[in-house]
Structures are given as structure tokens and as C-alpha cells.
Amino acid sequence: MNITAQNTFTTPVLIQSGNSFDITISGTFVATVVLQRSKDQTTWLDVASFTAPVENTGSAGSAWYFRVGVKTGAFTSGTVVVDLFD
Template identity: 80%
Template sequence: MNITAQNTFTTPVLVQAGNSFDISISGTFVASVVLQRSKDQVTWMDVETNTAPVEKTGSAGSAWYFRLGIKTGGYTSGTVAADIFD
């Protein structure tokens, strides 16, 4: 998903307990890209913030929804290509 504005997030992905997931952040941008998790898809908690392109693998200790995006105030310019895969 290409992100070019603040308060924009990928579609949440449900990662079951013990499973891993991959995140991909690429593009040319000035922004803070946040990985968030939630149990109910209503209340989201920040896990980490990236300000540069990155490829990472994470894991879930219990079932969580994860998403990537830019919160209000976190976008300056450019295009972020953000993807999360389970």
C-alpha cells in the first residue's frame, strides 16, 4: 500500500500466537511509519517506529492484529510503500 498522507494505515493482519510476520517499508519519504497492534481493532498500541526503509520479521506471543501506517503529525513528504505479511 502506498501512503502519502498522515492518519493512513494498512489493512490489519491477524497473526496467531507463535506465528511470525514480515514488514516491508520502502520508498523515498520523510515520515514516521508506525507498527501497531490491537486485540479488538479499535484500540491500537504502538510497537515500533521507523523513519527509513526497512525489512523485518516479527512474532506474536498471542493472537494480535498488526498494521503499519502514519499517525497524525507523522508525515512530511514522499511516498511510503508499506506492507505487512503473515
């Protein structure tokens, strides 16, 4: 997914307990990209933030929805290319 504006997130992915997931952030951008998790897809909690391209692996201690994106006020310019998959 390409992000070119603030308040833009990937579609949430449900990661089951004990499973891992991969995050890829690439592109040329000035922004703070956040990984968030939620139990109900309404209340989102920041888990990690990134200001440069990265590849990362995470795991879920219990079943959580995860998404990656840029919050309001955290985007300046460029294109953030993000992938989140289990």
C-alpha cells in the same frame, strides 16, 4: 500499499499465537512509520517506529491484529510503500 498522507494504515492482519510476520517499508519519504497491534481493532498500541526503509520480521506471543502506517502529524512528504504479511 502506498502512503502519501498522515493517518493512513494498512488493513489489519491477524497473526496467530507463535506465528511470525514480515514488514517491508520502502520508498522515498520524510515520515515516521509505526507498527501497531490491537486485540479489538479499536485500541491500537505502538510496537515499533521507523524513519527509513527497512525489512523486519516479528512474531506474536498471542493472537494480535497488526497494522503499519503513519499517524496524524507524522507525515511530511514523499511516498511510503509498506507491506505487512504473515
